[in-house]
Amino acid sequence: MLSIGELSKRTRVKIPTIRYYEQMGLISAPERTTGNQRRYSKTELSRLSFIKHARDLGLKIEDIRELLTLSANPEMPCAEANHIAANHLGAIRARIAQLQRLEAELARMATCHADNIKDCYVIESLSNHGLCAENH
Amino acid sequence: MLSIGELSKRTRVKIPTIRYYEQMGLISAPERTTGNQRRYSKTELSRLSFIKHARDLGLKIEDIRELLTLSANPEMPCAEANHIAANHLGAIRARIAQLQRLEAELARMATCHADNIKDCYVIESLSNHGLCAENH
DNA sequence: CAAATACCTATAGTATCTATAGCAATAATC
DNA sequence: GATTATTGCTATAGATACTATAGGTATTTG
Numbered sequence: 198m199l200s201i202g203e204l205s206k207r208t209r210v211k212i213p214t215i216r217y218y219e220q221m222g223l224i225s226a227p228e229r230t231t232g233n234q235r236r237y238s239k240t241e242l243s244r245l246s247f248i249k250h251a252r253d254l255g256l257k258i259e260d261i262r263e264l265l266t267l268s269a270n271p272e273m274p275c276a277e278a279n280h281i282a283a284n285h286l287g288a289i290r291a292r293i294a295q296l297q298r299l300e301a302e303l304a305r306m307a308t309c310h311a312d313n314i315k316d317c318y319v320i321e322s323l324s325n326h327g328l329c330a331e332n333h
Numbered sequence: 334m335l336s337i338g339e340l341s342k343r344t345r346v347k348i349p350t351i352r353y354y355e356q357m358g359l360i361s362a363p364e365r366t367t368g369n370q371r372r373y374s375k376t377e378l379s380r381l382s383f384i385k386h387a388r389d390l391g392l393k394i395e396d397i398r399e400l401l402t403l404s405a406n407p408e409m410p411c412a413e414a415n416h417i418a419a420n421h422l423g424a425i426r427a428r429i430a431q432l433q434r435l436e437a438e439l440a441r442m443a444t445c446h447a448d449n450i451k452d453c454y455v456i457e458s459l460s461n462h463g464l465c466a467e468n469h
Numbered sequence: 470c471a472a473a474t475a476c477c478t479a480t481a482g483t484a485t486c487t488a489t490a491g492c493a494a495t496a497a498t499c
Numbered sequence: 500g501a502t503t504a505t506t507g508c509t510a511t512a513g514a515t516a517c518t519a520t521a522g523g524t525a526t527t528t529g
Contacts, residue, residue, distance in 0.1 A: 200495090200506075200507080201506085201507070201508095202505090202506060202507075211486085211487080212506095212507085213486075213487060213488080214485085214486060214487085216508095216509095217485075217486060217487090221485095230494080230495090231494095232493075232494045232495070232507085232508090233493080233494080233507085233508065233509095234493095234494065234495080234506085234507055234508075235507080235508090252485095253435075254435050254438065254439065255432075255435060257484085257485095258484075258485075267450055267453075268450060270450060274448060274449055274450070275445060275447045275448060275449055275450055275452070275453035278445075278450065278453050279445055279453070282439055282445075285439060286436065286439040286440060289432055289435055289436050289439065290436060292432060293429060293432045293433060293436065296391075296425055296428060296429045296432070297429060299389075299390050299391060299425055300422065300425050300426060300429065302390065303390060303418055303421060303422040303425065304422060306418045307415060307418045307419045307422055309411060309414075309415055309418075311411045312410060312411060313409060313410055313411055314403050314404055314406060314409050314410070314411050314414065316411070317403075317411035317414050317415070319400070319411070319414040319415055319417070319418045320400065320403065320404045320411075320414055324379065324382075324383050324386075324404070336475075336476080336526090337475085337476070338474095338475060338476080347517085347518080348475095348476085349517075349518060349519080350516085350517065350518085352477095352478095353516075353517060353518090357516090366525080366526090367525095368476085368477090368524075368525045368526070369476085369477065369478095369524085369525080370475085370476055370477075370524095370525065370526080371476085371477090388516090393515085393516095394515080394516070
């Protein structure tokens with residue numbers, strides 16, 4: 198049995214976050230010691246690892262909740278899980294494309310070598326959208 | 334003079350967001366009509382455009398506040414503004430790299446053709462970090 | 470001038486945590 | 500066994516950047 202601190206170390210999920218997930222119903226309330234401290238089993242360790250991994254991938258809590266429900270019913274069709282992953286993939290690709298446009302613009306901006314603000318390209322760029330190479 | 338609705342249309346900043354920015358002190362409280370409605374001048378239009386543009390670039394409110402202060406002092410050195418932009422550029426590049434790793438992993442996951450959850454690669458991938466091609 | 474639209478304030482809610490205060494339990498050391 | 504250090508508990512507030520709602524008032528349009 199793991200204390201909340203050990204669970205936190207192993208999953209790299211911070212302690213208040215674990216308690217928050219419990220409150221949100223993502224993980225169930227674990228056993229307690231006579232002194233009222235939480236004690237976790239291997240089951241909860243792997244469930245929390247799943248959650249952490251999915252969060253690292255940028256999935257929303259509600260998506261994760263759905264995936265957890267799905268995974269609890271091993272005979273259900275896999276299409277739904279695929280759908281969630283594919284949806285998220287589209288969102289990520291769009292976000293990458295957007296960030297790359299911003300990267301280009303910031304890179305241009307950061308080449309400024311003016312001595313003072315009145316000639317600074319950073320300020321100028323932000324003031325005047327027309328200077329942008331790409332539209333956003 | 335523009336009403337808040339016109340200002341919103343021209344800057345594509347939503348009305349409650351404009352009022353929120355006023356509350357946060359990013360823009361100053363504008364004139365009011367006798368009926369207590371806000372009326373904005375060109376000055377405020379361009380200031381809000383600056384803010385919108387910077388937000389679109391992903392800059393944090395506090396960074397924007399700093400840039401606005403800098404731009405109000407045209408004789409100040411430009412180094413600080415450059416520093417903010419460059420910092421942000423670094424953060425964006427890191428985020429792009431991270432998202433590209435996630436994209437690769439999700440793309441692999443979404444190729445799953447299993448019929449039911451127990452063989453689904455999406456669920457399997459999230460359960461088992463060891464399957465990831467890249468580390469994150 | 471009436472109806473439709475736009476605007477006002479104040480408050481609460483969203484999402485995903487993180488921090489703090491004040492106290493209790495457990496582990497480590499002597 | 501006693502002291503001390505670490506860890507844990509609950510409850511509440513704060514961070515971020517808004518968005519939504521309720522209940523009421525101005526302004527514009529036909």
